[in-house]
Amino acid sequence: MTRTPIWQSIATSLRSAIAEGHYSAGEKLPTEAALSERFGVNRHTVRHAIRHLADEGLVHARRGAGVFVLARPLDYPLSERVRFHQNLLAAGRLPEKSVLSVEVHAAAEDDARRLKIAPGDPLAVSYSLSFADGTPVALAESRFPEVRHPGLADALRRESGVSKALAAVGVEDYVRASTRLSATSATATQALHLQLREGAPLLLAESISVAGDGLPIEHGQTWFASERITLTLDY
Amino acid sequence: MTRTPIWQSIATSLRSAIAEGHYSAGEKLPTEAALSERFGVNRHTVRHAIRHLADEGLVHARRGAGVFVLARPLDYPLSERVRFHQNLLAAGRLPEKSVLSVEVHAAAEDDARRLKIAPGDPLAVSYSLSFADGTPVALAESRFPEVRHPGLADALRRESGVSKALAAVGVEDYVRASTRLSATSATATQALHLQLREGAPLLLAESISVAGDGLPIEHGQTWFASERITLTLDY
DNA sequence: GTGTATGATATGTCTAGTTGTATAGTTGCT
DNA sequence: AGCAACTATACAACTAGACATATCATACAC
Numbered sequence: 001m002t003r004t005p006i007w008q009s010i011a012t013s014l015r016s017a018i019a020e021g022h023y024s025a026g027e028k029l030p031t032e033a034a035l036s037e038r039f040g041v042n043r044h045t046v047r048h049a050i051r052h053l054a055d056e057g058l059v060h061a062r063r064g065a066g067v068f069v070l071a072r073p074l075d076y077p078l079s080e081r082v083r084f085h086q087n088l089l090a091a092g093r094l095p096e097k098s099v100l101s102v103e104v105h106a107a108a109e110d111d112a113r114r115l116k117i118a119p120g121d122p123l124a125v126s127y128s129l130s131f132a133d134g135t136p137v138a139l140a141e142s143r144f145p146e147v148r149h150p151g152l153a154d155a156l157r158r159e160s161g162v163s164k165a166l167a168a169v170g171v172e173d174y175v176r177a178s179t180r181l182s183a184t185s186a187t188a189t190q191a192l193h194l195q196l197r198e199g200a201p202l203l204l205a206e207s208i209s210v211a212g213d214g215l216p217i218e219h220g221q222t223w224f225a226s227e228r229i230t231l232t233l234d235y
Numbered sequence: 236m237t238r239t240p241i242w243q244s245i246a247t248s249l250r251s252a253i254a255e256g257h258y259s260a261g262e263k264l265p266t267e268a269a270l271s272e273r274f275g276v277n278r279h280t281v282r283h284a285i286r287h288l289a290d291e292g293l294v295h296a297r298r299g300a301g302v303f304v305l306a307r308p309l310d311y312p313l314s315e316r317v318r319f320h321q322n323l324l325a326a327g328r329l330p331e332k333s334v335l336s337v338e339v340h341a342a343a344e345d346d347a348r349r350l351k352i353a354p355g356d357p358l359a360v361s362y363s364l365s366f367a368d369g370t371p372v373a374l375a376e377s378r379f380p381e382v383r384h385p386g387l388a389d390a391l392r393r394e395s396g397v398s399k400a401l402a403a404v405g406v407e408d409y410v411r412a413s414t415r416l417s418a419t420s421a422t423a424t425q426a427l428h429l430q431l432r433e434g435a436p437l438l439l440a441e442s443i444s445v446a447g448d449g450l451p452i453e454h455g456q457t458w459f460a461s462e463r464i465t466l467t468l469d470y
Numbered sequence: 471g472t473g474t475a476t477g478a479t480a481t482g483t484c485t486a487g488t489t490g491t492a493t494a495g496t497t498g499c500t
Numbered sequence: 501a502g503c504a505a506c507t508a509t510a511c512a513a514c515t516a517g518a519c520a521t522a523t524c525a526t527a528c529a530c
Contacts, residue, residue, distance in 0.1 A: 005505065031488060042507045047489085063489045064277070064514030101273040103265055108256035125257070127273045179468040183418035183436035183461035188244035193275045198238045201418035201436050204461075226418035238490095240513070266480065277515045282481085298481045299522030473530085480523070488515070496507065 007048035010039055014053060018069055025071040025134045029059065032067075057227070060195040070195060071135040096131040097161060104146055104153045111143050114208060114219045121147035126156050129193055136194045137229045142220035149217075166217065173212040180206045181231075184223070194225045201226050242283035245274050249288060253304055264294065264302040331366035332396060339381055339388045346378050349443060349454045356382035361391050364428055371429045372464045377455035384452075401452065408447040415441045416466075419458070429460045436461050 014029070023029055032050070036043040050067055053059045061067045107115070107123035117123070124146040130138040142162070146152050155165035166174060182204050191198040203224040211217040224231070249270075252258055264270070267285070271278045285302055288294045296302045342350070342358040352358070359381040365373040377397070381387050390400035401409060419437050426433040438459040446452040459466070 007505085033488080043489095044508090045506060048506090050489095061489065062514080063512095064487080064516085066488065066515090100275070101265065101269050103269075105257060105262065106259060110255065111257075129275075181416060181438060181466040181468070182464075183438040183459075185420070185434075185436050187248075188239050188241045189248065189274045189276070192241065199420075199434065201420050203416060203418040203438070224418075229417075231416040232413060242513085268480085278481095279516090280514060283514090296481065297523080299479075299524075301480065301523090471530105473528105475528080476526085478523105478525085480521100482519100482521070484517105484519080486516085488513100490511100490513070492509105492511085494508085497505085498503100499505100500501105500503085 006039075006041055007045050007052070010035075010041070010046060010049035011052045013039075014049060015056075015058065018058060023069050025069050027069050028066040029069065062192070062195075068195070071132075096134075098129045098131065099157065100127040100129055102126045102153050102157045107145075107147075111219065115143065115145045115216045117145045117147050121145070122150075123147070124153040124156060126162075132228070135228065136225065138222055138224045139190055139193050140220055140222040142218055144218055145216070148215065162218070166211075171211050171217055174209050174217045177208045177210045177216070182206075183226075186223075190223055194223070196225055196227070203229075203231065205231075241274075241276055242280050242287065245270075245276070245281060245284035246287045248274075249284060250291075250293065253293060258304050260304050260306055262304050263300075264304065266301065331369075333364050333366070334392065335362040335364055337361045337388050337392045342380075342382075346454065350378065350380045350451045352380045352382050356380070357385075358382070359388040359391060361388075361397075367464070370463060371460065373457050373459045374425055374428050375455055375457040377453055379453055380451065383450065397453070401446075406446050406452055409444050409452045412443045412445045412451070417441075418461075421458075425458060429458070431460055431462070438464075438466065440466075 014035075017023055029035070029050075030038070032043050032046050035046045039046065050059065050061060054061060057070060059067050059069050103125045104122055105125070106120045107117055109119050111123055112119040112121065115123070124144040126140075126142045126144070128140045128142070129136055130140065144152050144156070149166075149169040149171065152165065152169045155168040156162070159165040159168060166172075184202050184204050186194065186196050186198055186200045186202050188198050190196075190202065191200060194200075194202075203226045205222045205224070207218075207220055207222070208216055209218040209220075249258075249264070258264055264285075265273070267278050267281050270281045274281065285294065285296060289296060293305060294302050295305050338360045339357055340360070341355045342352055344354045346358055347354040347356065350358070359379040361375075361377045361379070363375045363377070364371055365375065379387050379391070384401075384404040384406065387400065387404045390403040391397070394400040394403060401407075417439050419439050421429065421431050421433055421435045421437050423433050425431075425437065426435060429435075429437075438461045440457045440459070442453075442455055442457070443451055444453040444455075
């Protein structure tokens, strides 16, 4: 019988350290160099252990930055999960949303048509990242007709949620008009944001929301890390 | 086996944004700092991407001022979205369905719970492939409580559609109770059936249908070739 | 009005540190 | 001999932070 490989015992050691809370979600592990010194092995052996933990979905490594601990995808009881996702679908928003950037520029033909504005009209584009339990689950790119609601871009930057920003410019009510669902593979940058491997399966929801006046108020794309989230539909 | 560098992915993203007219000629790109936030990378990585675009002659950077779009390519190779748009409610009931095989065996615990039968009860499992215009678009694996409807397996083999087979055993009315959506990568066999490459993104819909008597009549998984089909939800 | 000083903001450059990958070599077991 | 685990080294890709330098808008003096 072969003895257990060193990398396996290192993986076990790190796994239990994480489980015991020595390293909590979002935190950085010591550098590979530091770990290799601590365990008295070569850096590659530590890397082997870390790669194993990454395959298990426990940690995620970012080149040049470090190795970060991920939150275990919580298995919500079905009833609770249903409510969570229902809210998600109904309201189109998630808890712990972080706005990455908001830009304003002239609308291209495509966007203009979808939002029923003229090409060249001011368009607000918002990029945001949504978290659940500190782990990223969704990446969104939303387009708003700034031309019809001046100050919307500022409001999007200022307010934490889309609803609040829209309320700030006088849009009290809006509903999702249509949603198109498909699947894609994560690009390098999407993988970065969602802390996934490049090529990981993503669930893509493309939606159009309309305000009370019947005019489109948002046209967005949301990429969900399908390893961590499931969309549920109920009838 | 080297994955695509991040800066390349960013360059591609910016290049297509320019091509699509989101940033038009003479206009300023967002600042390097803003872009680095939006893409979730270090400023240096964004600079690498911009330098590449500058080498291509697409943009020009002026110290202290910003990065400006020089020219807009006439037309870019727009990935034609020749997708079939299908209604989500029709999931698993697409035209041109070909039943690959129908098996009957004892229900495992999981399936039994979902279909509200006892573990070990006869269970009909149907594997089918759906086409649209002769192209495979969906692969389905459906489970039916054979124990409650003896002869269902035979009917599934005989009849062309699920509705007809169910009608043959006295189930006139049934509705979809819930659908859960996620994304996966195609396995080798799935890729073969759907005529895709291995690892292609698939949209997975897991559903439960109930008959008029309120009992579950079907529990199925359908994998859609998301390159060829988009599910649409309308409200 | 015109010119100038100033502060905020933008790109350019540099240094140091961390993970990713490739190649080659060593050790121990079967 | 062959294989697997581990070591050793080097370089590439990316992060992090600091600082230099160019630009622009504004305010203020004249």
